[in-house]
Amino acid sequence: MKKIFGTLLILVLATSCETIKEYEKQYINDPEMKLSARSSERYETSFQVYREAASGANGGKTGGGCGCN
């Protein structure tokens, strides 16, 4: 319950952040600021899925599609 409340609180606080206009996003739009893994990281993620029990929560594949755990 605490974790759910904390998540909701983060979401509410986050949406009350300052609104950044499009012309002010020169830093946010930098390619290194992208909120996702690089395409060249896919093979590292793949061996981590095979060699570790955990998967998912990175915007990509969560599980299934392979004979791995």
Added chain:
Amino acid sequence: MLSAFGFSQEKDTVNLGYKKRVLESIEVDFLSSYYKQDGVHSSVSGGMGSENLSDFATNIVVAVPLNDDDVLSVDAGISAYTSASSSNINPFDKSKNNPSATPWQASSGASAQDVLAAMIVNYSHSSADRNLIWNADVAFSNEYDYTSIGFGGGISKLFNQKNTEISLKTNVYLDQWRPIYPKELQEFGNNNFFNGFTIYDQNGIASSNYLPSSFLSWNKNNRNSYSASFGFSQVVTQKMQFSLFFDLLQQRGALSTPYHRIYFADKANYYIGQPQFISVYETTQNTGVYHLADAIEQLPDTRFKIPFGARLNYYLSEKITLRTYYRYYWDDWGITSHTASLEIPIKISDKFTFIPTYRYYTQKESTYFAPYDKHLSTEKFYTSDYDLSSFNANQYGLGVSYTDIFTAAKISIFGLKNIDFRYNHYQRTDGLRANIVTLGVKFVQQ
């Protein structure tokens, strides 16, 4: 304080006078990697033996703009591996008068290598104001003993002048094993197979009492996975943004691996090979004897996973960006884990970026895990796969990225936009070590 409990967003304006294409032109990515690992806990040999494995993978990803709003992408690739562990699915070479099977070396079996072929086709559509994006995809992969068909879709909504994004993705994978069992279990009862082999007991005395009574062939081969992924991202300041990810995954069906051997501590041990190596079986001095399996890995036919992740990126300066990631993972097999990574891209010129990375991973073992020869035959579920054991892992990496937004270098009608090279070293506390190098090249149609 009051504003913290409200939404301080401005109404999104919609100006359809000019609409930027989602994708300006065809983009082609070529990706390749070489991976090599070694360790001492082969799951094919029941948690004991060489984990030497090499894998070469390559993919081509083509993204084609169909019009201003729609993009079709195709991702196709192959992965070819050779594995000492997998070769020991059948470690017995009958051509030799004095068999020298051992979990510490590769055998000449056909299962030593395999090729995985995979393809994903994705279609995405963006609304005119670019605030709503939906996609649908189908996936297919196949290797010698496993086939997967998958499909899914997702939707993303941006608002608050694209400072906030929420997304939902769902995927279904309908997979099927074509199970291969450890040779001695598959052939048990076939007198022709064991002719020419002497089976020894723990004391090196010839015996005819080997009886893997706990082994049962699978009566179902399907493995299905159903997932829902939720995402939320938010621009916080001009230099900072973060995202949260939350997944739910349910798997059903044949979740064990059919060629992972199990040895029971309450069952007598039997071997094929040279009995003088039985006393040193668990060391690399064993060059000539193999422990016959009591059973194969047995895991529940359902698994429920919940990972929760977060990214936070901060633009420190024109030269340096901080990229961070954290994930907490839980599943109903008793496994919990934490993942944390830090990446620091450093722009050393307008075209070259130097990217040191570090990743830490810690995992608590599955309820069903026990090391080699520690399980009891009275247990309902059992595995000696060290990927499901307790361990910590450190991963150190270095990358170099070359980007030319003017694509001065060209091949035919395609300009070279980006080259990424990455090297990573991975080390687990149970002894597994790996190295991987990756090369990615992006071309853009001129």
